Amino acid sequence: EAGVTQFPSHSVIEKGQTVTLRCDPISGHDNLYWYRRVMGKEIKFLLHFVKESKQDESGMPNNRFLAERTGGTYSTLKVQPAELEDSGVYFCASSQDGRGNTEAFFGQGTRLTVV
Amino acid sequence: GNSVTQMEGPVTLSEEAFLTINCTYTATGYPSLFWYVQYPGEGLQLLLKATKADDKGSNKGFEATYRKETTSFHLEKGSVQVSDSAVYFCALLLKGASKIIFGSGTRLSIRP
Numbered sequence: 001e002a003g004v005t006q007f008p009s010h011s012v013i014e015k016g017q018t019v020t021l022r023c024d025p026i027s028g029h030d031n032l033y034w035y036r037r038v039m040g041k042e043i044k045f046l047l048h049f050v051k052e053s054k055q056d057e058s059g060m061p062n063n064r065f066l067a068e069r070t071g072g073t074y075s076t077l078k079v080q081p082a083e084l085e086d087s088g089v090y091f092c093a094s095s096q097d098g099r100g101n102t103e104a105f106f107g108q109g110t111r112l113t114v115v
Numbered sequence: 116g117n118s119v120t121q122m123e124g125p126v127t128l129s130e131e132a133f134l135t136i137n138c139t140y141t142a143t144g145y146p147s148l149f150w151y152v153q154y155p156g157e158g159l160q161l162l163l164k165a166t167k168a169d170d171k172g173s174n175k176g177f178e179a180t181y182r183k184e185t186t187s188f189h190l191e192k193g194s195v196q197v198s199d200s201a202v203y204f205c206a207l208l209l210k211g212a213s214k215i216i217f218g219s220g221t222r223l224s225i226r227p
Contacts, residue, residue: 004158031213042119043159043204043217056214091159098213106151106159 002026004107006092012113018080021110025074025094031055032075033095033104034067038088046090049075050098082114117142121205121218128195129226136190136221138179138205146207148172148181148188149215154201162190162203197225 007022025032034046046065047057051072060067064083069075079086089111095104122137140148150162150172163172168183177192188205205218 033214035215035217037220040220042219043206043215045214045216048213059214093159099211103161104215108156108158 004092004094004105006090006107006110008110009108010111010113012115013082015084015114016081018078019082019112021077021079021090021092021112023075023077023092023094023107025092026105029094029096029105030072031095031098031104032069033093034075034077035091035093035106036088037091037109038085043091046077048098055098079112082112084114087112087114117146117207117209117216119205119207119216119218121203121221123219124202124222125224126221127224127226130197131194132225134190134192134195134199134223136203136205136223138188138190138218140186140188140205140207142186142207142209142216144210145183146209148179149206149208150177150179150188150190151204151206151217152201153204153220159204195223195225197227199223200225 005024032049037043045059048055049069066078089109091109093104093106096102147166149164151159152162163174165172165181171180179190202220204220
């Protein structure tokens with residue numbers, strides 16, 4: 001069974017450009033999460049989808065970030081326009097249950113570098 | 116607020132050495148505690164967990180005990196191997212919550 005997959009694995013863009021990250025969760029997992037690790041610091045929660053609905057987006061840093069999950073399958077995270085401080089590793093995770101009762105499985109992450 | 120503090124790295128050890136990576140937490144109530152590991156080129160993987168006080172999580176020779184009195188969840192291994200080189204993250208999850216709160220990670224390098 002395929003795990004959580006993320007595309008691309010690496011992205012280097014210039015400040016002001018747009019980047020779209022994609023996450024394919026494990027099949028059948030209704031819950032999908034985005035996290036981010038910036039500058040070697042802690043991994044921070046960005047948002048949580050239940051199917052196609054945003055359950056919690058309290059961690060989204062600002063309105064330059066837009067997450068979607070049309071159809072409740074894969075999700076995209078768009079950064080527009082990108083700033084230098086957006087550089088970091090973006091992780092996606094999925095789980096069957098959204099209340100911590102089942103394990104959340106993480107992808108490999110997308111390393112974003114804004115220059 | 117709720118947070119996790121873990122020892123800063125990098126930590127460099129020789130093969131077969133004893134490993135301790137300290138982790139303490141601040142949380143409302145009694146969270147579940149986790150150690151995640153990220154091996155080079157791979158995603159985050161759950162290494163072990165403990166869901167209540169005095170529970171001991173263990174996996175791949177690693178252990179951590181949930182200590183409520185000291186709000187700690189230190190990771191230990193008696194004899195590390197080169198293949199244990201990775202970044203280790205301590206984390207907590209509040210009951211009924213969905214978002215995991217992570218520490219800043221500790222990079223471990225094991226010399227042959």
